[in-house]
Amino acid sequence: MPKARLTPASVTEAAAALVDEVGFDNLSMGLLAERLGVKTPSLYKHVTSQAELAHRIAVLAMTEAGDAIRDAIQGRSGSDALAAGAQAMRTYVREHPGRYAAANATRPTGPDDPFIPASERVLASWAAMLSGYDLDPGQEIHAMRTLRSVLHGFATLEAAGGFQIDASVDESFTWLINFIDQGLRAGAASGSDAAR
Amino acid sequence: MPKARLTPASVTEAAAALVDEVGFDNLSMGLLAERLGVKTPSLYKHVTSQAELAHRIAVLAMTEAGDAIRDAIQGRSGSDALAAGAQAMRTYVREHPGRYAAANATRPTGPDDPFIPASERVLASWAAMLSGYDLDPGQEIHAMRTLRSVLHGFATLEAAGGFQIDASVDESFTWLINFIDQGLRAGAASGSDAAR
DNA sequence: CCACTGAAGCTAACGCGATTAGCTAAAGGC
DNA sequence: GCCTTTAGCTAATCGCGTTAGCTTCAGTGG
Numbered sequence: 389m390p391k392a393r394l395t396p397a398s399v400t401e402a403a404a405a406l407v408d409e410v411g412f413d414n415l416s417m418g419l420l421a422e423r424l425g426v427k428t429p430s431l432y433k434h435v436t437s438q439a440e441l442a443h444r445i446a447v448l449a450m451t452e453a454g455d456a457i458r459d460a461i462q463g464r465s466g467s468d469a470l471a472a473g474a475q476a477m478r479t480y481v482r483e484h485p486g487r488y489a490a491a492n493a494t495r496p497t498g499p500d501d502p503f504i505p506a507s508e509r510v511l512a513s514w515a516a517m518l519s520g521y522d523l524d525p526g527q528e529i530h531a532m533r534t535l536r537s538v539l540h541g542f543a544t545l546e547a548a549g550g551f552q553i554d555a556s557v558d559e560s561f562t563w564l565i566n567f568i569d570q571g572l573r574a575g576a577a578s579g580s581d582a583a584r
Numbered sequence: 585m586p587k588a589r590l591t592p593a594s595v596t597e598a599a600a601a602l603v604d605e606v607g608f609d610n611l612s613m614g615l616l617a618e619r620l621g622v623k624t625p626s627l628y629k630h631v632t633s634q635a636e637l638a639h640r641i642a643v644l645a646m647t648e649a650g651d652a653i654r655d656a657i658q659g660r661s662g663s664d665a666l667a668a669g670a671q672a673m674r675t676y677v678r679e680h681p682g683r684y685a686a687a688n689a690t691r692p693t694g695p696d697d698p699f700i701p702a703s704e705r706v707l708a709s710w711a712a713m714l715s716g717y718d719l720d721p722g723q724e725i726h727a728m729r730t731l732r733s734v735l736h737g738f739a740t741l742e743a744a745g746g747f748q749i750d751a752s753v754d755e756s757f758t759w760l761i762n763f764i765d766q767g768l769r770a771g772a773a774s775g776s777d778a779a780r
Numbered sequence: 781c782c783a784c785t786g787a788a789g790c791t792a793a794c795g796c797g798a799t800t801a802g803c804t805a806a807a808g809g810c
Numbered sequence: 811g812c813c814t815t816t817a818g819c820t821a822a823t824c825g826c827g828t829t830a831g832c833t834t835c836a837g838t839g840g
Binding site: 432437 | 797799801
């Protein structure tokens, strides 16, 4: 008696919600099926495997995160853009830890994997944001990687409960943003000794 | 016909080596048993479960990383200590990606988990290193978290193949270290506007 | 030197979660 | 109002972690 009316998209969305609740490595086809009011094998009518499902979640996550960051940066520049973009990313990871974990666990499956453009949109936002600090062109890639490293590192450490005293984590994050901002402005254009 | 002469320690060591080769999520009891020339169930004479094995790998990793960082910092201070410590950590992760992944996947199992002191030793090294920059006491925790975030973020992104152009990753890392060093020295003592 | 105990391996078997095969019936097009 | 398509179901397979119970070697005390 078909009534659930599932689609690949709805299954993916439900899986993403589930994964945010129970954690990425606790995702199971049985649990997801239960949530959807369906028996486990029925899911295979919409998804070819659990691995593919995880990959779909990853693409969804990267797309959503990209949108959030882009929206946050909209209309801002320099320090404001950095602060807004970084906060947007951190917020996304806090609200969707499972999706973010899925995104980190995935590797592009091929040259036409939609995960690739989704990732590139995120990078493009960071690049746009960095353009607000007129850095020496040769340093842009390093600044980009440094930025990605701190944000990714902070978000994952926080998600993993790596910071003991919860109280001041917000404060640490704004400190971190400010630290990066100062560094980027100090190293701007001049190609100062930051390129030792 | 007992001849393999395994011990919990030797099994853990072999598992750590295996995990560095095949990746943390590809660890399986069967694969490990094969490497040790033993049948799968025999491993349970030395290890209670795969989860416990993973946890042992994590403790080993944290201990080894802690030693490497401590040794690198030995006898250095300020910028030199930062550069040496950071490089030691990055090198450890590059050489032992599976162990590092195990360490990240683990949570302390209780108050007397040896993982806790092992982690603390790492933090203590970072703290010692940071003491070389006389920061305002109130900022130390933020600086520590920022430092952990960049290093962890860079290492995991690199391990995950997150940086496209391999060529300049070394350069990016030294740039990153220098960036942090500059920021720490700029924000030292004064409690400058880095604490806005 | 020999019987004895205990640990280390082994084979057989279970359980759970992912996946596949094949059946059934509702839904939408003609 | 038929007919094809397809979502969902039940039954069964497979792989892998884990448990049970047997067997044999290693070392010890007599």
